[in-house]
Amino acid sequence: MWVGLEAEEYDREFSDRALIKRILQYFSPYKRPMGFVVFLLTIASLSSSLIPILTTIVLNNIETNRNVVYIIFVITLTFTLNILGWVFNYFRRRKISTIIGDVVLDLRRDAGEAVLNHDLSFFDRNPIGKIVSRTNTDSRDVGQIVELSLDLVSSFFIVIFLLVIMVFMNIMLFFATLISFPLFFIIALSYRKIARRRALLGQRALASVNAYVKESFSGIQIAKTFRQEQKLYETFNEVNDTSYRVNLRRGFVFSVVWPALSMIQGLVLTLIVFLGGSRVLDGTISIGDLNLFLSGLGFLFFPLLSIASFWPVFQTGMAASERIFALIDALPLIVQNDNIKPPKLNGEIEFRNVNFRYEASKEVFQNFNLKIDSGESLAIVGHTGAGKSSLAKLLARFYEFQEGDILVDGISIKSYDLNEYRKQIGIIPQTPFLWADSLENNIKYCCKNATEEAVFNALDNSSGSDWIGDLPNGLKTYTGERGCLLSMGQRQLVVFARVLLENPSILILDEATASVDPFTETKIQDALQKTIEGRTSIIIAHRLWTVRHVDRIIVLDHGEIVEEGNHDELMAKGGTYAELYNTYFRHQSLEYIEKMKEIVENKT
């Protein structure tokens, strides 16, 4: 139930090294600018670390021989370095954000391409929301860690440079400074575990708030008609208060880190003041040197604090890169072994000894054989799970079959150029899908250059175009997300027109089970009649009207054809089809409707 906490099947474990190597690969096209960035980074860090050292030199000079010319010289140098440092950093940041922008774009392109090339079994297994967040959010996080790492590297350059100077100045104070490292790691490590757990709990609590909001406003009409708002409000308060408590605790945990680290800094500061002070009194070190240690502490703690505050970001970034590479690497299952570009197909189809299963051990078809003539219309009927849609999906090459072969015009569909082959197959799915675009563009989806006249022709040839006139903007009417601004029936009519415009040789139609209003239904029947004319059509039938009008019906049961013939023949036979008729089609007949009142009232 908790979203996003479990692993996906295409996940794989990358070692950190492999991961970093993989990330670096993405930067390899940008070698030259990257080299430039590293160069700028180094000199910018050097100039920044020189400034405290120059300050020390000035202070030492003041303490001892007070050479004004020398001091002015050093200070001028400092000013120059300040400006140079800023300029170097300016170019570095500009360059790096360009590179990261490009790398993230490359990542997204690769991920998008990989996703679009997958067969449909991939989308059955992986929810779309997660795929989308991987391609978009995870790629952004990868970019983020690269940026962060560079900032950290720059700070580390400064720290190391300073530490080297410190060793030479006074070994004792150097070690006093170094004490902070083990302390820091002890705190960071013990803290990490707690923080992770708290963060996880916090996310979960928020997820349940989210789920409850969804639930209550999906059912708001019922709550209103039954006046039960108070009930919802009370439950909501419970969920919301839990989230408050859990997340507050998480907040407390996170707010401790920073002060804890600055306490370490304070302790080390005290140590240096005491030890350094004694050394100054001894005359072992100068006051300027002591100042270097004191101010160096700030430089030292800055990257440590950054690591502490950005550690979670860092971890998510690494995890994100792992996820996105896994997505890119997953292999599509459909592989063509030739690329024959077919001319206009005749539409003769043969399934020859086909074996197919979605999952091992669950056979859908075993030794399945079926021949469909060019131009024939064929209805498939059968109970749920009989393999009706699987048949259609195999033909469209959405899934890969394991054995046997499917021939179209005598050639295996594995040998065709996939794109050219699919262009000749028209598919009308059970739930019509429309793009959030104009009606016209939806019809023209596969033939972008079609004229308005062709669009109207397609409409006229399916169901008539008069209903378009009733829409607010005619053909330019915006259809909304998934076509939600049109009715189910209208959406189906649009899909019919889309397929007619495509003019495929083979038509696959999965009849909608959702009912539409009687007016639109008669239109859909018109559309169907005209669409199947003159082309090989395979219809997964749910409507009585359809089975009465096709050339041949096949009855599927557990992946086998148990009966075939036309409606009247099969009814006369009194076999499985007659039984199916009673189960699925009886209530659509005129007789049923005429007798309904009796049926209902007698039985009650």
Next chain:
Amino acid sequence: MKNSKNNTIQKRIVEFSPGKDPFEKARHKGSRNWIFSHILFKSNKFYVIIVLFTTILTSNLTSITSVLIGNAINDLYFGKTSSLVYYTIIILILSIFSPILRMVSFALREIIAHRMERDCRREFYSNLLGKSQSFHEQIQIGELMALATNDVRMLNFLISPGISLIFESFTALVIPLIYIIFFFPLQLILAPLVFAVLFLISLRSYVKKIAPISWRLRGFFGGMNTTLNETLTGIEVVKATVQEVGELEKYILNARGYRDAFIDQGKVQAKYIPFLILALTITFGLTHAISLNLILGNLLFPIGSIIGYLALLRQLRFPTQISLFVFAMVRVAITSAQRLLNLMNRETEIDENVGGISKSLEGRIKFENISFAYPGSEKPVLKNINLEVKPGQTVAIVGTTGSGKTTLTKLISRLYNLDKGRILIDNIDIRDYALKSLRSQISYIEQDVFLFSDSIFNNISFGRTASKEEIIQVAKEAQAHDFICQLPNQYDSEVGERGVQLSGGERQRIAIARAFLSDPRILVLDDSTSSIDSNTEDKIQRAIRNILKDRTTLLITHRLSQIRWADLIIVLKRGEIAAMGTHDELLSTSDEYQKIFIKKFDVDIDQIIKHKEVS
């Protein structure tokens, strides 16, 4: 029209409120006011004061440490051995005490921030409960969810780190200045003062530049999500029509926009001038201090003072660094607040009419010449509807989607106000009824029946508490008892759990049971569910037949059988009544009605009429 507007200003209209709403006024005074009224709500005030106090105090302690170090070094310089221990102890105490103080301050901040989140979410939620049905129909649940979780959460971040950091960096900008005034020669104030001025000016221009870029980033990111989501939802169509390349292009277009905005953001951030100003200020401060030392001599302005002064200047680093992102963040959070307010402040047009008529209805409905267009739309959905429904009658409303069927039924319970004409129930204008009395006697069974993720029992008894026997009784009448008994835990089965995936027909029957239990006088049934098997069809038909008895029913239906047997059939077309009558009348008078039967059953008109004679 004028009247209702006056009403909304005088008294806020809500359909539900859990008690007195302390933020009502603030909500109307803009987002800043609203945010502050939350920050200062009840005991929050107390916490806010402590946070302000501790923040100022810690900033002071940091400055004191800097001054002390300077003094310590001065003493060292002059060889005062004894004072070293004294300074060490004080610095030790300060470096322990100040983080502890900070922890307290941070913890309180978190409390205020999380309270803010909790209270705002509660306010938002109860406000939504009070909104009318028409409001909820216009808004998508996905949007409500995003607002209730993400945008409300942004208000938490607004407090911590957001505003807290701004305040902290403000103190870090001002306090060192004060210490410089008190402990150092006054002229040394020059460098930090100039810095403060330049910093604020350049910050302003930075924030101005970065804001539109953040918008662009967000926009393109949203675009990327939308396009990819849409493409993948329609992946079957994409593949079937071989449009993979085109779809990838659409996505890349947005991704490229994002890249460009990202690079622009990098440019603006790279140009962040306060970093340079700060570096120059510190060096300038150093020069200034050294010159003083050279001029005044080591006695009046010793070397330790230079160090102390520099340490104070270095405190300015904090505001400089923080401002790089904190203002952008606060701005985003304020936009979130604005979005929440926009929704909460939306008025609904229906008033409760508490003093109106309350009586039990008989169920006679009369539409008198009504016309209606949705608020904000020019195009009328209904035109000149005249219709009378007698108590207990069943009226089937048919027509294509968009012909106004649903709207017509919604007007009865005053989900919208009419533009023209009036609706009478039992010969009384519905506007004269108390809303509660009117609505509680009208029930809707909508097309997509919603069930709560709760037990079947609680779903049926949602509107009224009832005994187990009563529940079973209504479930039987709604033809739902049989399938409920087949569920793993029968009436205690949780909807949506494994094995309790209910079909549309089953959900509908649970809704019918629910309606049986509340027993309304007028029932509106949007029966557009379809059953693919004949057995289910039999059951649904019977359930609906049962619930129609003795009530006035408006039936929006796709079932020809129900249309066939309704007392009155209304054919709506583009918001007007195209035909009206019984089945037999319509068969002979309405072409359109005829066409349905002829086409659907592949018969000609004579056959239908003949068929009737046979039966």
